[in-house]
Amino acid sequence: MPTLINTTPRLLSWTEHPVTTESLDWAPLVIIDLAKFDQPGGKQELANELKDAVKLWGFWTVINTGISQEQLSRQLDIGYTFFKQPLAEKKKVSCDFSEGNYFGYREPYRLIGNSNIKENMEMLNIPKYTPHYESHPRHALVQAFKDEIEPFHRLVWTNVIRKLFVLFAIILELPEEYFVERHHYDKPSEDHLRYMIYHPRSAEEDAKIGGQWSAGHTDFGSMTLLFSQSVAALQIRTPSNEWKWVKHVPGGITCNAADTLSFLTKGYIKSTIHRVMRPPVDQVDYERLGLFYFVRPGDSVPMVPAPSPVLVREGYLSEDEAKLAEEQNADAVKGFEYVRARVKNVHNRNTRHVNDGRGTKEVFRVKNLEVPDFYV
Numbered sequence: 171m172p173t174l175i176n177t178t179p180r181l182l183s184w185t186e187h188p189v190t191t192e193s194l195d196w197a198p199l200v201i202i203d204l205a206k207f208d209q210p211g212g213k214q215e216l217a218n219e220l221k222d223a224v225k226l227w228g229f230w231t232v233i234n235t236g237i238s239q240e241q242l243s244r245q246l247d248i249g250y251t252f253f254k255q256p257l258a259e260k261k262k263v264s265c266d267f268s269e270g271n272y273f274g275y276r277e278p279y280r281l282i283g284n285s286n287i288k289e290n291m292e293m294l295n296i297p298k299y300t301p302h303y304e305s306h307p308r309h310a311l312v313q314a315f316k317d318e319i320e321p322f323h324r325l326v327w328t329n330v331i332r333k334l335f336v337l338f339a340i341i342l343e344l345p346e347e348y349f350v351e352r353h354h355y356d357k358p359s360e361d362h363l364r365y366m367i368y369h370p371r372s373a374e375e376d377a378k379i380g381g382q383w384s385a386g387h388t389d390f391g392s393m394t395l396l397f398s399q400s401v402a403a404l405q406i407r408t409p410s411n412e413w414k415w416v417k418h419v420p421g422g423i424t425c426n427a428a429d430t431l432s433f434l435t436k437g438y439i440k441s442t443i444h445r446v447m448r449p450p451v452d453q454v455d456y457e458r459l460g461l462f463y464f465v466r467p468g469d470s471v472p473m474v475p476a477p478s479p480v481l482v483r484e485g486y487l488s489e490d491e492a493k494l495a496e497e498q499n500a501d502a503v504k505g506f507e508y509v510r511a512r513v514k515n516v517h518n519r520n521t522r523h524v525n526d527g528r529g530t531k532e533v534f535r536v537k538n539l540e541v542p543d544f545y546v
């Protein structure tokens with residue numbers, strides 16, 4: 171009888187670091203308890219709780235997502251094991267930034283501004299598991315753990331993303347499925363699950379770049395989910411333009427709205443500026459492993475504002491604009507076009523923004539859509 175050889179690679183195990191003992195200036199983020207979503211009146215209650223967060227802050231945290239600690243740990247172990255592989259293996263499927271294609275491995279190759287310091291983060295972006303992406307190349311390790319990554323990828327969408335889009339629609343008095351349809355898991359989009367690791371830098375090197383591991387920016391798609399982790403480094407710019415740290419919420423997911431959701435709501439939903447800084451001194455030697463889901467608009471979704479009565483009532487949109495937006499669908503920039511162009515603009519270069527002589531007022535534009543390139 172032939173013997174079956176188990177060829178599944180062994181995973182390294184990732185252990186969460188202790189939280190910082192420093193008292194940092196934490197951002198007061200609203201916590202949205204998704205366990206209430208399916209209870210009677212729950213969606214309305216959550217929509218009320220979320221309203222100011224999406225409008226003023228663009229950041230909030232969700233808890234009780236139905237994603238278990240065990241599922242999360244497995245994903246972190248897979249991500250950690252991936253990054254510990256030889257560079258040649260990781261580069262087998264690389265992002266093609268000349269096409270604005272973010273799927274695959276991104277090596278930390280760019281220099282920061284005009285310093286001689288290289289970026290300190292690596293990432294792997296995994297496209298959705300739908301027929302449209304079936305022929306997309308995937309690393310051997312990702313293939314080996316397909317049975318876990320594939321359901322996890324969809325679970326994040328079903329358990330968290332879909333619910334948040336329903337809440338946004340309720341806030342804007344739109345049909346509940348309005349944003350769900352425009353970001354559906356089963357339709358093509360540049361969505362990806364991301365494993366990301368930041369490597370510690372020496373104090374001397376960090377001093378040369380002002381301790382900024384990632385410059386202030388808004389995210390390119392509709393929404394970003396960051397599975398909360400213990401190393402403090404993420405900061406958001408508050409409505410009063412102060413930088414505040416994002417606190418670890420065990421088992422929670424920190425969410426932020428991003429540019430295309432802001433376009434779809436004419437700026438009502440805030441695409442918040444955030445950055446990544448050198449961690450506090452008691453965490454500075456740790457590797458910082460992150461698990462994310464980046465939500466992009468559907469490839470063919472027109473970037474026109476939703477005909478929401480709230481937008482009209484609150485002066486974001488005139489009644490004529492609301493009608494016109496529907497008619498202009500055919501000419502409007504589509505999700506794929508916008509996201510690809512933005513990724514290309516940011517990443518198809520050898521230096522990261524900041525002190526690279528381009529000024530701070532630079533904007534990125536595709537037809538009528540415009541965002542500041544970056545923030546210092």
Ligand SMILES: O=C(O)CCC(=O)C(=O)O
Pocket residue numbers: 384389396403404444445446460
């Ligand atoms: O590492 C983080 O906490 C945030 C990363 C981030 O902002 C991004 O990759 O867009």
Ligand SMILES: [Fe+2]
Pocket residue numbers: 387388389394444
């Ligand atoms: Fe970001």
